[in-house]
Amino acid sequence: MNTPFFAGVVEGFYGRPWSTAQRHRLFxxxxxxxLSTYFYTPKDDLKHRTRWRLRYTAKEAAGLGSxxxxxxRHGVDFIYGIGPGLDVEHSSPRDVRVLQRKAExxxxxxxxxxxxxxxxIAPKLSAxxxxxxxxIAAAQxxxxxxxxxxxKQRVPGAxxxxxxxxxxxxxxxxxxxxxxxxxxxxxxxxxxIDVFWTGPEIxxxxxSVASIRELSRLLRRPPVIWDNLHANDYDxxxxxxxxxxxxxxxxxxxxxxxxxxxxxxxxxxFIPLHTLAHFAHAKTYSPAAAWTQAIAAWTPxxxxxxxxxxxxxxxxxxxxxxxxxYATGPLSRRWRAxxxxxxxxxPAQWGSTETRFRAHGQALQRLFDQLTALTHRxxxxxxxxxxxxLKEEVILLHRYLDWLKTNPAPDAACFSAEHRAGTYRGGxxxxxxxxxxxxxxxxxxxxx
Ligand code: GDL
Numbered sequence: 001m002n003t004p005f006f007a008g009v010v011e012g013f014y015g016r017p018w019s020t021a022q023r024h025r026l027f028x029x030x031x032x033x034x035l036s037t038y039f040y041t042p043k044d045d046l047k048h049r050t051r052w053r054l055r056y057t058a059k060e061a062a063g064l065g066s067x068x069x070x071x072x073r074h075g076v077d078f079i080y081g082i083g084p085g086l087d088v089e090h091s092s093p094r095d096v097r098v099l100q101r102k103a104e105x106x107x108x109x110x111x112x113x114x115x116x117x118x119x120x121i122a123p124k125l126s127a128x129x130x131x132x133x134x135x136i137a138a139a140q141x142x143x144x145x146x147x148x149x150x151x152k153q154r155v156p157g158a159x160x161x162x163x164x165x166x167x168x169x170x171x172x173x174x175x176x177x178x179x180x181x182x183x184x185x186x187x188x189x190x191x192x193i194d195v196f197w198t199g200p201e202i203x204x205x206x207x208s209v210a211s212i213r214e215l216s217r218l219l220r221r222p223p224v225i226w227d228n229l230h231a232n233d234y235d236x237x238x239x240x241x242x243x244x245x246x247x248x249x250x251x252x253x254x255x256x257x258x259x260x261x262x263x264x265x266x267x268x269x270f271i272p273l274h275t276l277a278h279f280a281h282a283k284t285y286s287p288a289a290a291w292t293q294a295i296a297a298w299t300p301x302x303x304x305x306x307x308x309x310x311x312x313x314x315x316x317x318x319x320x321x322x323x324x325x326y327a328t329g330p331l332s333r334r335w336r337a338x339x340x341x342x343x344x345x346x347p348a349q350w351g352s353t354e355t356r357f358r359a360h361g362q363a364l365q366r367l368f369d370q371l372t373a374l375t376h377r378x379x380x381x382x383x384x385x386x387x388x389x390l391k392e393e394v395i396l397l398h399r400y401l402d403w404l405k406t407n408p409a410p411d412a413a414c415f416s417a418e419h420r421a422g423t424y425r426g427g428x429x430x431x432x433x434x435x436x437x438x439x440x441x442x443x444x445x446x447x448x
Contacts, residue, residue, distance in 0.1 A: 006257035007280035009273065010226055012081070012117075013233040015264045017042035023067055025385065027074035029270070032318060033277035038071055038159070039115055039259060041081030049083035049117075053098045055105050065109035072110065080106045081115035090125075090139035091132040095145050099310040101212035103147070107154060114151060115161035116144050119196075123165050137184035145190045152192075156418060161194045161224060169200035169211065176215055186220040191206065194256055203231065205326040206246040212254045222255050229324065230262040230272040237426075239268050239386055242323035243275040243291035249269075249284060265382035270298045271319055295319060304373040314367055322386055335360040339397065347405045354401065361394040392418065398401030 005215045009026065011018055018026070021040075030038065040048075047054050056064060064080075071078035087292040089095050103114060123136050133139040146163055151158045164185060166172045166372060172179040189195070199207035207225065216222045227247075240263055247258070260276050271294040278290035292397065295315050302310035320329025328336065338357040342350055368391040374380040396416055403414040426433070436444050 005252050005255070006036045006077075006281070007276055008035045008039070008076070008257070008259045010039035010041055010081075010259040010261045012039060012041040012043065012226065012261040013231055013264050014043045015233050016044055018266045020063060020067065020245075024070055026266070026269075026273075027071055027076050028438075029076040029273055030076050032429075033274060034281055035273065035277050036075070037077045037079065037257065037259060039079045039081050040067070041083070041115060041117060043083070043120075048081065049086065052082050052084045052086075053095075053102070055102060055363075061105060061109060064106070068106075068110040077113060078430060079113040079115050079159070080111045081117055081161075083117040083119070083121075083163075084143075085115065085118040085121035085140075085165070088143065089128060091129050092142040094145065099147055100150055109385065112155050112157075113159040113161075115163065115196075116147065117163040117196075118165045119163045119167050121165060122264050133183050135180065135183045138188055140165070141185055141188035144193060147187075148193055159194065160191060160192070161197040162197060162227065167196055167226070168198040168202050168204070170202070176211070176218065182215070182218040186218050191221060195219050196226040197230050198226050203228045203234075203325050204246070209248060209250045209254055212251065216254065225251070225258040226258045226261045227258055227276075228354070230260060230269065232263045232265075237386075237389070238325070239263055239265060239322045239383070240324055241258060241268060241319040241321075242327065242329060243271060243287045243294060244279050245287040245324060245327070246276075247279065249279075249282070252280070267376075267379045268380045270294065270301065277417050287414050291319070301376055301379060303375045304370065305375065306371040308370050310370050310374075314370060315366055317363060318371075318383075321390060331360065342401060342404075347401075347407075358398060358401075361398055364394050365391050386411065 008030065011023075028036070030036070040394050043049055044134040047056055047060070053062075056079055069077050072080050080103075084095070084099060084100070113204075119139050125133065125136060125139055129139050133142065140162075144160070148160045151160060164181070166179065166181055169176050172182065176182065183235045185195070193375070197206060197212075200211055204227075212223065225247075229244065229246065232238050232240055244260070251258070258276070258280065260272060262272045262420060274294035274297055275287065275290040278293065279285045282290070295312050299310065302309055302315060317331060323332065335357060336364070338353050338360075341353050342357060345353075347354075366385050371380055371383060396419065399416055400414050408414075436447070
């Protein structure tokens with residue numbers, strides 16, 4: 001199938017799916033910015049995955065139908081995804097029929113294109129499947145091909161997408177090149193079906209063209225990138241407001257498309273999506289330039305009643321503070337480095353480093369106060385916990401520096417009214433994390 005490179009959004013994260021109103025705003029953004037394709041694959045729509053065999057109730061179906069209509073009115077291709085992998089029996093004619101019946105319901109609501117997802121499942125075959133298929137890839141390919149045959153007859157020109165069970169380099173045993181799963185899939189899956197790939201990792205810092213060329217040889221088709229760069233469902237203490245980055249322009253010529261699976265908090269995806277659209281359309285993509293443009297475009301959403309005013313510098317500070325999974329924003333990087341300098345230098349020598357460090361902290365405190373005045377309350381609520389945690393830390397750090405300046409005795413400690421014994425941030429999980437801290441290289445060493 002020869003289709004032009006496309007970019008869009010995959011609502012494919014764990015947790016609360018976006019609301020109808022949010023998806024409506026999403027389609028507006030997509031139309032305005034030239035993102036053509038939306039995948040409806042929310043892991044926790046009960047009937048997408050856990051209970052995939054169930055059809056939607058009349059009320060749910062009406063909601064889905066209006067969503068499909070809304071996408072169409074915005075010129076966005078709607079792809080309905082279903083994840084049968086948890087308990088499907090690939091060889092069962094009944095399951096094939098159940099899937100068709102479910103798809104019938106979506107077709108009746110105006111849907112045309114589909115995705116079958118086999119990610120995040122235990123790769124095991126039932127006894128009946130083992131008797132019929134030589135491998136998991138063979139079972140999934142057969143099941144998916146059956147569906148594709150049926151779909152093409154029902155809807156000429158319908159597209160089908162497939163998410164493999166190993167969907168990134170790290171998951172391939174022993175390597176992408178030697179993965180029998182990918183080789184079997186490439187040979188057996190109908191060549192008209194597109195295949196997702198998240199890069200070398202589930203959350204890939206970079207995705208090289210060479211790695212995609214190697215993958216495409218096995219798959220016998222270029223993949224569609226399911227990009228988890230801005231996904232935050234796996235770490236609820238983080239949000240990602242930085243620009244799309246780490247993917248070269250040449251990636252567009254070796255893939256079918258890129259769709260991003262971004263922050264669970266819909267409102268926080270303005271910069272991620274605006275910059276992805278930039279990447280999709282630019283001849284030469286510059287994350288820094290796209291970032292600046294996205295900040296400028298997002299700032300009007302930060303309206304507040306007078307006298308508070310939030311400008312582009314404030315929005316940049318916000319996006320800098322909650323940036324990307326592998327990268328801290330440039331201002332925050334300097335701030336962190338300044339703190340390290342202060343901790344490793346006697347107070348008498350702090351000089352302008354302290355001034356700069358405190359100025360950044362004060363800017364963050366001011367930002368918190370300004371944002372609480374946002375008219376767009378949903379935007380504030382999405383940010384709130386993260387801002388709160390940051391400004392509380394600023395207060396503690398400033399206090400800690402004050403204390404260091406008093407030349408405390410070696411066994412003295414700094415106390416704060418907000419930090420009672422046993423209450424330091426994060427509860428049980430954070431306590432456990434402090435007992436086995438991650439090293440710089442990502443390993444967990446022996447207890448010290
Ligand atoms: C995954 C899941 C996705 C999740 C993401 C980030 C794919 C193909 N599947 O493993 O649902 O949101 O990681 O946690 O990425």
